[in-house]
Amino acid sequence: MDSFVQLLQGFATAGTWENLLYCTIGVTIGMLVGVLPGLGPTTVTALLLPLTFGLDPIPAIIMLAGIYYGSMYGGTITTVLINTPGEAASVITALDGYPMAKQGRAGTALGVAAIGSFVGGTLSVVGLAFVAPPLARLALEFGPAEFFALIVLGLSLIVGLMGKSLIRGLIAALFGFILSLIGQDPITGSLRWTFGQPHLMGGLDFVTIAIGMFGLSEILIAFEQKTEAGAKIAAKIKGLLPRREEWRPTIMSILRGTGIGFLIGLIPGSNTVIPNILSYTVEKRLAKDPPRFGKGAIEGVAGPETANNAYCGSALIPLFTLGIPSSPTIAILFGAFIMHGLTPGPTLMQTDADLVWAIIASMFIGNLILLIMNLPLAGMWARIALIPPRYLYPVVLIICIIGAYTVSNSLWDVGVMLVFGIIGYLFRKLDIPLAPVVLTFILGNLMETSMMQALIGFQGNFLGFFQRPISGTLLAVSILIIALSVYSNIRNRRNLLGGDAEE
Amino acid sequence: MRKPLSVLLVLLVSVAMVLAACGQGNSGSGSGSSSPAASPSPSPSGSSAPSPSPSESPKIDYPTKAIELIVPFAAGGGTDAVGRATAEALKKELGVDVVVVNKTGGGGAVGMQDGLSAKPDGYTITVVTREVVSLPLLGQAPFQTMDFRFIGNVNRDxxxxxxxxxxxxxxxxxxxxxxxxxxxxxxxxxxxxxxxxxxxxxxxxxxxxxxxxxxxxxxxxxxxxxxxxxxxxxxxxxxxxxxxxxxxxxxxxxxxxxxxxxxxxxxxxxxxxxxxxxTYRGLAVPKETPEEIVKILEDALAKAVEDPDLIAFMENSFLGRQYMDSETYTKFIEEDIKILTPIIEIAKQQM
CATH class of the missing domain: 3.40.190.10 (Periplasmic binding protein-like II)
Structure with a gap:
């Protein structure tokens, strides 16, 4: 219980008025950053990093960390209300969060997301505080082969997200894969599909595509409805809390989301989207009535929103214990440590234990502040769903454009966003689901890269994937899942394809 | 019902605007910064008032307005850190705002090309990295290395x-x-x-x-x-x-x-x-920039790299400082073209 005493000391440090102030500033900025699409926590922590130079290390890092996990709360808001993902991590939330808002349950979606985020965030900080060192060694075992196997597992689960028609789902999935090929070849560095356009050398941006496909296409669809009567808006806002019968599944999905987010956070090179995808697919697989998903299933919001916050806490474990930044935002936190003369890694816990514990304690406090801010705000935000479309959609359009612009401070991304808005519109008209496009877009690149890296390491031997314990197990599970899907497909064709991600 | 809603709407838009403005990447402008974190922190940037340099060349009135410093990589990386530290130090020397703008894409090609196609009036400066040599050699940039006029080097690791x-x-x-x-x-x-x-x-x-x-x-x-x-x-x-x-x-x-x-x-x-x-990082402007402006910038940079805040920041971030003046830096870049040409030939064969 030595760590428990240290944690209490950490609370004493984090509880001083100065540190509380910076913690509040950090989480508030984080939340606002999350709200605006395009502008992510990575950019903002980077911008504020030089400003913390004059501060002591503890308040500086408390504030920057607050931006990092605070943005996970904010990203949900735009996603649920206007179908425009505020943060890459929230894309999955759009699948069920926006339908909930259309049913007048925006408040519930935001309320559940806030509660789930708090539970996931807090439990993962508990994990960070008490079980970090042994788990860290596991992270080192996770190389490209294991990463590849994890993505295969994810994709095998995603079959359920394909929508009504498997063919349409595959079209969408392949479209996403092809998009992910644009840019530099991750292995040789040669250029693919760039047509001499320097903007394409780094590939397309995930957030830009998501803003266009989800946010803009929503506006285009709404244009078709001639009158306001056509565009159905919620008559009134229902409560912030789930219905009585929804409590049990919601709590279960929050707990599962916590576990998934926590485990994925340990893996270097992962990102906040992966735990969300896994959590969503797991929830859909486990649900008694999967067709409900995509039409406002509360578990489809609770699980993923919890998972990305649980991810945030555990993603700091490789940083504190090994000195490895496992995501771009954490790389900036890493820079903040270095800039303040601290070296993240195994020695940090010995040389600056008080600092580490103060940061951990501040994350408990920060999550609590976020919960307190978000629950009452959920009701306020939810009222946006009441705004008639003729006032709301111009604002959404502005937000989409600003969001796309901030991705790389250029009009190029605005153009890309507009193009994908039109593509998204056409896909909707053709009944092609949008979710597989963004999922395979983000997973495709990771899958290609990790497979090639692993194969180079295995000197071209494909069996190498099965000779390593973790990747072998994950691949075996994926094969089992695919086999079971095929089996149940043969037994009952309707069952496999029954689940729709979208209408 | 309507009133609070429209207030909310306005609020949402203004938040969006403020955040977008943050994304523009000024950050360092001390008191004028929109971030609430700026005011309580005695940031090194805001502390000293800009002192106009007395010995300005009489022929040309430069600079009279804010200068844009293009960082061709994302916020948070090493190039961004060098760019921001240099911008802060240059601000003190030149007496005008130096605003960092991250223009990402193309492994640096987009930002550098933007810097080249800007008006050659000294109000757009580009942070150049080793990619200014490697990208044209790889055939992955729409410009040639020597399209730039190199002002000086700041960092070398x-x-x-x-x-x-x-x-x-x-x-x-x-x-x-x-x-x-x-x-x-x-x-x-x-x-x-x-x-x-x-x-x-x-x-x-x-x-x-x-x-x-x-x-x-x-x-x-x-x-x-x-x-x-x-x-x-x-x-x-x-x-x-x-x-x-x-x-x-x-x-x-x-x-x-x-x-x-x-x-x-x-x-x-x-x-x-x-x-x-x-790797190295320095400043450059388009080749057509007037000689007087290049000279003003070169002198300012020579003093900026001795700025104690910049030195402290670079040392803390473990970034090596190595100043080169315009002439030395240009020779250095020409030398690096010779070093990288055979290496990139090999890299191309492996593609």
């Missing part, structure tokens, strides 16, 4: 050869020996493709090893620590934490002189291999 601390190869000689004995089997975890450090190492020492490319030093280092690769070549800032933590051991530095941060580590030249490589 050598490449460092590292192994895990418990590696069987405890010296560079032992590692090279082992690679020679087992050609094509030892693994190099590269932080970027194409990897000029790796190619140069292989060519100069006549080695054959497997290169596993990663997107950045962090995942490459995980590969090393997880014992799936044998060695790596990175910049000092990327390995400092692991070296301090006793996980990685530096074996040799690709520099003319020993790296101050690792005084016990020999250079490659000391052990008999002529390998000098690394």
């Amino acid at each position: 050598p490449a460092v050869l590292v192994v895990p601390t418990d590696s069987p190869y405890q010296t560079a000689e032992a590692l090279i020996e082992a690679i020679k004995n087992k050609p094509g089997s030892l693994k190099f975890a590269a932080s970027v493709v194409p990897n000029y450090y790796g190619i140069q190492f292989a060519e100069a020492a006549g080695l054959d090893f497997i290169t596993i490319p990663f997107n950045g030093a962090a995942p490459a280092i995980v590969e090393l620590l997880g014992k799936r690769a044998d060695f790596g070549i990175y910049n000092p800032g990327e390995v400092k934490a692991q070296v301090d933590g006793g996980n990685l051991k530096p074996l040799a530095v690709m520099a003319e002189e020993r790296f101050p941060g690792f005084p016990d580590v020999p250079t490659f030249r000391e052990i008999g291999y002529d390998i000098v490589s690394g």
